[in-house]
Amino acid sequence: MLSSRTLLVMAAVCFLFTLAIPTAALTVGEDETSDDVVLEPTSSYAELDGSNELVLDFDGFNGNTAFVTRDVFTISVGEDADNIEAVWIDHDVEGVAFYADGSEIAPESRLELSPGDSQTIDVTVDTHVAKSTTETFTVVVEYEDEEDDQESDIDGSSLSVSPTTVEAGETVTVNATYRNDGDGWGVETARLTVDGTVVDQRTVALSSGEKQTVSFERRMEWPGTYEIGIEGVGYQSVTVAGPQVEVSSATIDDATITAGETADVRATVRNPSDRRIERTLELSVDGIVVDTRTVSIPANGERAVTFQRSFDEPGTYAIEVSGVDAGTVTVEERAGFDIRNRELSPMTTAALAPPATAGLLFLAIAANRRWSFVR
Known part of the structure; x- marks a missing residue:
């Protein structure tokens, strides 16, 4: 079993269709809650490497197929971890999803595990959509608040959209700053919109007083004038010139x-x-x-x-x-x-243009007294 008494993060590496890239190390810290949640391989697609990282190898599934790999690994909660409210997996990679008992594990659909519980995880990959790429997955552990009056208050501001006039095929950059003015940890989802349609999103996790700038890049391919911005923060008009396709x-x-x-x-x-x-x-x-x-x-x-x-x-x-x-x-x-x-067709929540570069996927657990993410 993968265990760590002093690590804040337990890292796992998932190679998606590519095996020729070495494992990368993650910086870790110490925390008394590090034993609360552990990962354990339970299939031929998962194993622990020399660095005690969980490696998921799907190299045999190249090509345009959709497949479900059952019982890949487990997420287990320690016997003494009685202050965990929920666990879920957060990521922005299209064509890849994690399931437990037929339900997707996501911020909107969380695992509720009691002390001593162990949940087997299925992995679905649609190679019509998913490509060899480098992305980050995070297993998020939500703890009960130590003090009931600690709440987050995260707001976005300082929207910028540049440039506002482009040729078809050029890229627009959209930035916004998120700040947590509350006294507890919290998360917020920044959603990039074009004429009201969500085309990209990022998860922001902030402690009290912390701020973070979120940046999106959007390739503008269709001529016209569009309202581009971040949901709940603001938007700006962008004009795209070019052939009227x-x-x-x-x-x-x-x-x-x-x-x-x-x-x-x-x-x-x-x-x-x-x-x-x-x-x-x-x-x-x-x-x-x-x-x-x-x-x-x-x-x-x-x-x-x-x-x-x-x-x-x-x-x-x-x-x-x-x-x-x-x-x-x-x-x-x-x-x-x-x-x-059954086999699944494309199942992402927000589709991005798949990256063209080959790489590896990181899967990590982060834990703190309430919320914590690996970034």
């Missing part, structure tokens, strides 16, 4: 499906210019980008693009493709549905 239509093949089924969303991109142009289309569900496709459109021609999106929860969802309304999908309930009995 546009999504001329967006439709849904079947507007009513059953939970667990996939909806096909079709879009047509038109290029009226006299040269071939490459553009990235974004599929959004209820105002959040969940998938992307990069296509090349011939001069004076069109290109058809199809997104496939699965829906696990009943409800009605609004669908758009790069700002063009495709309609709604109604998802009806199906009795006895188990997410682990």
